[in-house]
Amino acid sequence: GQSLEQPxxxxxxxGAIVQINCTYQTSGFYGLSWYQQHDGGAPTFLSYNALxxxxxxxxxxxxxxxxxxxGYLLLQELQMKDSASYFCALGGATNKLIFGTGxxxxxxx
Amino acid sequence: xxxxSQTPKYLVTQMGNDKSIKCEQNxxxxxxxxxxxxxxxxxxxxxxxNNKELIINETVPNRFSPKSPDKAHLNLHINSLELGDSAVYxxxxxxxxxxxxxxxxxxxxxxxx
Numbered sequence: 001g002q003s004l005e006q007p008x009x010x011x012x013x014x015g016a017i018v019q020i021n022c023t024y025q026t027s028g029f030y031g032l033s034w035y036q037q038h039d040g041g042a043p044t045f046l047s048y049n050a051l052x053x054x055x056x057x058x059x060x061x062x063x064x065x066x067x068x069x070x071g072y073l074l075l076q077e078l079q080m081k082d083s084a085s086y087f088c089a090l091g092g093a094t095n096k097l098i099f100g101t102g103x104x105x106x107x108x109x
Numbered sequence: 110x111x112x113x114s115q116t117p118k119y120l121v122t123q124m125g126n127d128k129s130i131k132c133e134q135n136x137x138x139x140x141x142x143x144x145x146x147x148x149x150x151x152x153x154x155x156x157x158x159n160n161k162e163l164i165i166n167e168t169v170p171n172r173f174s175p176k177s178p179d180k181a182h183l184n185l186h187i188n189s190l191e192l193g194d195s196a197v198y199x200x201x202x203x204x205x206x207x208x209x210x211x212x213x214x215x216x217x218x219x220x221x222x
Contacts (some may be wrong), residue, residue: 033209042213091209096165099152
């Protein structure tokens with residue numbers, strides 16, 4: 001089967017940079033996605049890596065290394081509104097996403 | 110302007126009852142999904158439909174029956190509700206070839222008493 005592990009909680013201060021890691025086990029997949037979910041809200045798509053390397057979208061960047069079965073989401077210039085849960089997810093030929101365990105990011109002033 | 114909408118937002122009911130959750134998307138997507146998010150925030154796929162056809166059923170109890178009258182709608186009917194069904198249920202949609210980019214509805218918080 002497929003599984004994805006993330007740290008349960010990360011704390012950082014406003015203006016800082018934070019990295020949220022995701023390690024996975026799978027027999028095959030198309031790409032690694034990242035979703036943000038504010039408390040009481042819906043998951044929203046942030047970023048997608050089909051290939052190894054870094055993808056940058058504004059303050060958010062996502063990285064994938066297939067050889068290491070590892071990816072991360074990098075958030076720069078942290079703002080209070082970035083306090084949320086972040087999920088990595090594997091997508092494949094089965095037309096579904098398998099979500100990671102989620103990381104709760106707390107941004108402190 | 111709402112992309113993916115769900116009704117109701119909250120649902121409180123007694124064990125043994127039957128309830129339905131409705132979902133509609135106006136994004137023109139081909140594929141729709143139901144997810145269950147438990148109290149630990151674990152998000153798990155339940156069903157996936159592509160153009161009204163069921164393509165994924167993730168070993169969900171047969172008390173859960175999805176219905177897709179057209180590709181813009183995917184409803185979820187739950188029979189004989191149990192305490193363990195309490196969760197937030199999210200509907201989502203995507204283009205069939207872009208399943209990594211899914212658009213989620215606001216969620217329905219189901220509480221079974």
